[in-house]
Amino acid sequence: MSDHQLPMAGGMPADDPRSRAEDPVDAAASGFVEKERANPAVAGHFDADPILTVKDLRMYFPVRSAGIVRRTVGHVQAVDGVSFQVPKGGSLGLVGESGCGKSTTGRLITRLYEPTGGAIEFDGRDIAKTSSHGLKPLRREIQMIFQDPYTSLNPRHTVGAIVGAPLLIHNILPKDKILPRVQELLEIVGLNPEHYNRYPHEFSGGQRQRIGIARALTLQPKLLVADEPVSALDVSIQAQVINLLQEVQREFDIAFLFIAHDLAVVRHFCPEVAVMYLGKVVEIADRDSLYNRPNHPYTQALLSAVPDVKQAAIGGRRERIRLEGDVPSPINPPSGCRFRTRCAIAQEICARVEPPLLQIGKRHKVACHFAGELGHHPERPVTASLLGVDDTGTPDPGASPSVGIGNDPGYSDTWFDLERKTMASA
Amino acid sequence: MTVQASNLESEHLPDPAGAPEGEPSKIAGKSPTKLAMDRFRRDKLSMISFTVVVVYLLVGIAAPFLVHFGVLDPTTLHNQGKDSLLDANTLPKGAWGGISWDHPLGVEPGTGRDVLSRVIFGITFSLSIALSATILAITIGTVMGIISGFSGGWVDAIIGRAIDLTLSFPQTLMLLALSSMGVATVAEFLPGGESDDIPNGFYVVLVLGLFGWPGIARIIRGQVLSVREREFVDAAVLIGASRRRIYFKEILPNLWAPLLVTFTLTMPAYISAEAALSFLGVGINPPTPTLGNILRSSINYSIGDFMFFFTPAFLIMVIVVSFNLLGDGIRDALDPKAAR
Numbered sequence: 001m002s003d004h005q006l007p008m009a010g011g012m013p014a015d016d017p018r019s020r021a022e023d024p025v026d027a028a029a030s031g032f033v034e035k036e037r038a039n040p041a042v043a044g045h046f047d048a049d050p051i052l053t054v055k056d057l058r059m060y061f062p063v064r065s066a067g068i069v070r071r072t073v074g075h076v077q078a079v080d081g082v083s084f085q086v087p088k089g090g091s092l093g094l095v096g097e098s099g100c101g102k103s104t105t106g107r108l109i110t111r112l113y114e115p116t117g118g119a120i121e122f123d124g125r126d127i128a129k130t131s132s133h134g135l136k137p138l139r140r141e142i143q144m145i146f147q148d149p150y151t152s153l154n155p156r157h158t159v160g161a162i163v164g165a166p167l168l169i170h171n172i173l174p175k176d177k178i179l180p181r182v183q184e185l186l187e188i189v190g191l192n193p194e195h196y197n198r199y200p201h202e203f204s205g206g207q208r209q210r211i212g213i214a215r216a217l218t219l220q221p222k223l224l225v226a227d228e229p230v231s232a233l234d235v236s237i238q239a240q241v242i243n244l245l246q247e248v249q250r251e252f253d254i255a256f257l258f259i260a261h262d263l264a265v266v267r268h269f270c271p272e273v274a275v276m277y278l279g280k281v282v283e284i285a286d287r288d289s290l291y292n293r294p295n296h297p298y299t300q301a302l303l304s305a306v307p308d309v310k311q312a313a314i315g316g317r318r319e320r321i322r323l324e325g326d327v328p329s330p331i332n333p334p335s336g337c338r339f340r341t342r343c344a345i346a347q348e349i350c351a352r353v354e355p356p357l358l359q360i361g362k363r364h365k366v367a368c369h370f371a372g373e374l375g376h377h378p379e380r381p382v383t384a385s386l387l388g389v390d391d392t393g394t395p396d397p398g399a400s401p402s403v404g405i406g407n408d409p410g411y412s413d414t415w416f417d418l419e420r421k422t423m424a425s426a
Numbered sequence: 427m428t429v430q431a432s433n434l435e436s437e438h439l440p441d442p443a444g445a446p447e448g449e450p451s452k453i454a455g456k457s458p459t460k461l462a463m464d465r466f467r468r469d470k471l472s473m474i475s476f477t478v479v480v481v482y483l484l485v486g487i488a489a490p491f492l493v494h495f496g497v498l499d500p501t502t503l504h505n506q507g508k509d510s511l512l513d514a515n516t517l518p519k520g521a522w523g524g525i526s527w528d529h530p531l532g533v534e535p536g537t538g539r540d541v542l543s544r545v546i547f548g549i550t551f552s553l554s555i556a557l558s559a560t561i562l563a564i565t566i567g568t569v570m571g572i573i574s575g576f577s578g579g580w581v582d583a584i585i586g587r588a589i590d591l592t593l594s595f596p597q598t599l600m601l602l603a604l605s606s607m608g609v610a611t612v613a614e615f616l617p618g619g620e621s622d623d624i625p626n627g628f629y630v631v632l633v634l635g636l637f638g639w640p641g642i643a644r645i646i647r648g649q650v651l652s653v654r655e656r657e658f659v660d661a662a663v664l665i666g667a668s669r670r671r672i673y674f675k676e677i678l679p680n681l682w683a684p685l686l687v688t689f690t691l692t693m694p695a696y697i698s699a700e701a702a703l704s705f706l707g708v709g710i711n712p713p714t715p716t717l718g719n720i721l722r723s724s725i726n727y728s729i730g731d732f733m734f735f736f737t738p739a740f741l742i743m744v745i746v747v748s749f750n751l752l753g754d755g756i757r758d759a760l761d762p763k764a765a766r
Contacts, residue, residue: 112660139666152657155458156679166665201457215661 045271046286046363048087051255052109052223053409057082057118057128059104063331074331078104080279081118083357083409086223091249091256093270095263095302099327101279102259103147106225109257110144111135123222140170143216145245147228149208153200159186159211160196166218185214189244206237210244217248223255230265242269263306267291272363275299278338279330281357285364293373295366295418297321298339300374336393337369345370349381352393357407358383359415371418382418462683465759472755478748482549489550498543500715517731525733534723535731545741548715552742555627555634555709555716556696562635564642564689568681571646572673576654582647589640597637605629605708623714630709634696642688646681653680683760690753694746701742717742 060075079101086092094102108115111127120128127138146152153162163185164178173181183193189210200208209229216224226245230238242265249256260266266273267287274284275298283296294300301321323342328334334341340350349369357367369381380391390396417424466472492498518533525532531541574585601608612632613625653659654677662676697717703709704718705725712719721738728735 107660110664112663136666139664142664144661144664146657146661148657152661154658154662154676154680165662165667169666169668169671199457212661215665219665 045087045090048090050085050410051088051123052086052257053119053121054085054105054109055083055119055121055409056407057105057108057120058116059101059108059113060116077279077330077333079108079115080333081407082276082279082281083407084274084281084284085409086255086257088222089249089253089255090272091258091270093266093273094257094259094276095261095266095273096276097261097302097327099330100276101330102261102276103227105276106144106227106257106259109223110142110225111138112144136170140166140219141221142223142225143219143221145209145212145216145224145226145229148232149205149212150232152212153208155200158197158199159191159203162200162211163196163214163218166215170219172219181218182214185217186211188217188248189214190240204237205233206241209233209237209241213241213244213248217252220252221254223257224249225257225259227259228261229258231260231262238265245269263291263303275302278327278333280338280367281365282339282368283364283366284357285361285366289361289364293364295360295364295371295373296339296368297343297345297370297377298323299366337367339368345377347381347392349384349389349391349393353383353387353389355383356387358386359411360418361415363411364415365411378418382416382421385421386416462759466755469755469759471751472759475748475751475755478744479752482553482745482748485546486550486553489546493543493547498546499540500543500547501539501713503537503539517727518734531737532731532733535727535734541734541737544715544720545717545737548717548720548738549741549745551623551627551710551714551716552697552700552718555630555700556693558631559634559638559696559699560689560692562631563638563692564685566635567639567642567688568646568678568685569673570639571643572650572677572681574643575647575650576673576677585643585647589643592637592640595637597633601633601703601708602706608633623710626708627710630700630703634699638692638696642692645684645688649681649684650677653677687753687757687760690749690756694749694753697749698742698746 057079058077058081059079060077062072063074063076064070065073082101082105084092094105096102104113107113109120109122111120111130115128118128119126122138122142127135130138153159157165160179160182164182167173167178167181168175179196182196186193186196191207191210191214195202200211203211209232213229229245230241233241245256246269248254256269258266258270271287272284273287273290274281275290275296276282277298283290283294283299290299291303294303301323304319304321321344325342328338328341334351336352337343337346337350337355340346343350347370353369355367355369357365358371359365360371369383370377371382372378381393384391384393384396388396414423414425416422466476489498493500517535518538529540529542531545533539534541534544570585570589574582609625609629612629613622616624616628659672659676662672667676700709700716701718701721704716705722709718710716712723717738721735721742724731724735724738
């Protein structure tokens with residue numbers, strides 16, 4: 001492993017205040033909102049085979065009544081039919097507002113929760129129903145970086161114990177070899193390897209997150225679920241941690257499921273992005289399509305909420321789409337399309353028929369009856385003919401619904417062209 | 427290694443990001459434990475009670491050696507012949523229970539044994555019984571509390587009912603009613619006969635410990651419910667840690683604060699319980715002294731020889747109050763936000 005020393009080790013380490021001013025990392029802190037740095041991992045993202053395939057994943061948390069006989073009175077449908085793929089060494093971003101089920105999705109994939117339904121295929125095996133005993137070998141392959149660096153490290157353990165624990169548990173190295181390996185890992189994440197016997201409270205937030213990353217790297221996983229890894233950090237530290245994650249990904253060829261609510265961070269990190277709303281993926285696309293040509297009204301609203309520095313500089317103000325009302329309760333979600341209660345273009349069909357996740361481009365899927373770019377939403381539902389219903393959503397006896405549209409992970413070679421309303425291919 | 431050098435140096439500079447780094451100067455962040463210890467040291471009452479408790483413990487530890495080397499003599503009788511220190515009514519000769527240079531706290535009425543030696547040796551036995559019972563109760567309570575709090579579901583329900591059942595048991599009554607049978611049962615597993623000190627003391631420890639854990643289990647369960655929601659527990663699950671490792675390596679170290687408070691508040695309860703049980707005739711019997719059985723035998727002399735009655739009662743009161751104040755002090759030091 002020592003030949004895996006990262007080249008960035010010189011420029012990246014810790015939160016060095018003196019070098020911050022001229023640090024290229026810091027320049028990126030303000031710049032990464034705008035420009036996308038060339039990342040070799042991006043090029044391979046769409047070509048690589050999937051390491052993780054999630055299909056129709058569901059997680060319903062039971063809601064129980066009070067009292068002695070705790071009857072189940074309902075379910076929180078935290079994740080309801082989510083499908084996506086993460087390629088080997090690639091990274092998929094998962095964005096959405098609080099409570100939309102993105103963290104739950106991450107915890108399902110790491111199997112901290114047992115899913116109610118659906119399949120999680122990791123490296124060819126379905127791990128959705130594996131028993132907790134059978135999961136132990138899996139723990140080496142899938143690791144997680146947690147949101148809050150202040151609670152994700154045990155305050156009573158030294159950094160060395162925290163980072164070395166996976167080696168001890170999985171019996172990978174003899175006890176006397178653990179310390180050198182721990183120091184190596186600390187160096188990889190840009191911490192002083194001599195600090196292995198310190199306690200977490202002696203480190204800053206950014207350094208703690210590096211410790212968390214070192215722990216996740218200890219077992220050399222193939223997939224890292226990063227659950228809002230930078231949202232608890234200062235902006236200047238965010239850039240450093242993001243860059244560290246990118247270096248780590250490049251060096252060790254780790255696939256990332258990157259969960260965040262910061263659209264700029266996801267844009268910087270992930271070649272492919274999925275947008276979730278109330279337990280469902282509403283739009284999933286490659287980075288350029290999603291950020292430049294969003295087709296779902298929710299994605300459009302989400303993107304319009306990102307402050308635009310360029311726009312502010314020239315004095316203009318971009319039109320913001322304001323969503324009315326609150327997110328509906330996931331215990332009793334709206335019928336049909338879950339976004340219809342807050343959607344400006346919703347029509348009758350939206351309440352009756354759930355829109356399928358329809359592929360509308362080479363790497364672009366959207367779940368909306370009126371999918372279209374902002375201001376160019378069609379008058380009539382584009383999905384009606386595919387679903388075999390008329391324009392109001394009533395089943396049309398004459399129509400022949402196309403089978404197998406929506407909710408398959410990955411992209412197919414043919415897609416539905418919104419302009420011409422026919423199937424198209426590359 | 428330039429990396430590390432710059433790292434080390436950077437820690438001695440003020441960090442514009444505002445995060446504390448390492449331990450450069452006097453304003454460096456102290457660990458919560460250090461802060462609690464500082465708070466504890468500033469509290470005079472806590473420090474006094476801490477000193478008293480330490481003195482008791484040292485005396486308790488030293489007493490058997492002092493007896494062995496003849497410095498203390500808790501068994502020699504002075505009630506016969508011309509050397510007798512007792513008058514015709516078997517009360518000590520002289521004022522204040524027969525205080526003299528040889529017997530600084532006087533002698534026992536009836537037997538003429540040295541009171542100072544007896545109470546000091548009694549502290550050893552009283553503290554041993556209280557300590558063993560406390561450790562037993564805390565061990566059972568902690569394990570049950572952690573399992574109950576972490577597992578939840580039906581395991582939690584079963585342990586919860588077991589706690590209710592144990593709490594609703596009339597333990598004092600049972601302890602008295604079953605004492606002879608209980609001691610006999612204990613004597614089968616231990617050296618010594620039925621009337622010996624070891625089975626007698628062991629029986630008290632067992633009963634106190636086996637009926638004392640439910641309250642502790644409830645406290646610990648409540649703490650575990652909050653600790654288990656922290657992400658490092660998830661992280662431990664993710665690295666494949668076993669249940670046992672999560673219980674005792676991840677969660678238990680985070681419980682030491684409530685455990686320390688529980689310990690210092692359970693000890694005095696068991697010291698006075700030992701005294702009360704001695705009064706009811708259960709536990710170690712004379713001539714082996716405990717604070718409890720000395721107090722019991724002194725009650726008959728509460729008017730005739732007040733000094734003899736006062737000494738064990740005062741010693742019990744001081745240690746119980748000190749332990750309680752120590753427990754309160756530790757709790758305040760660990761949780762400065764709690765209102766007094």
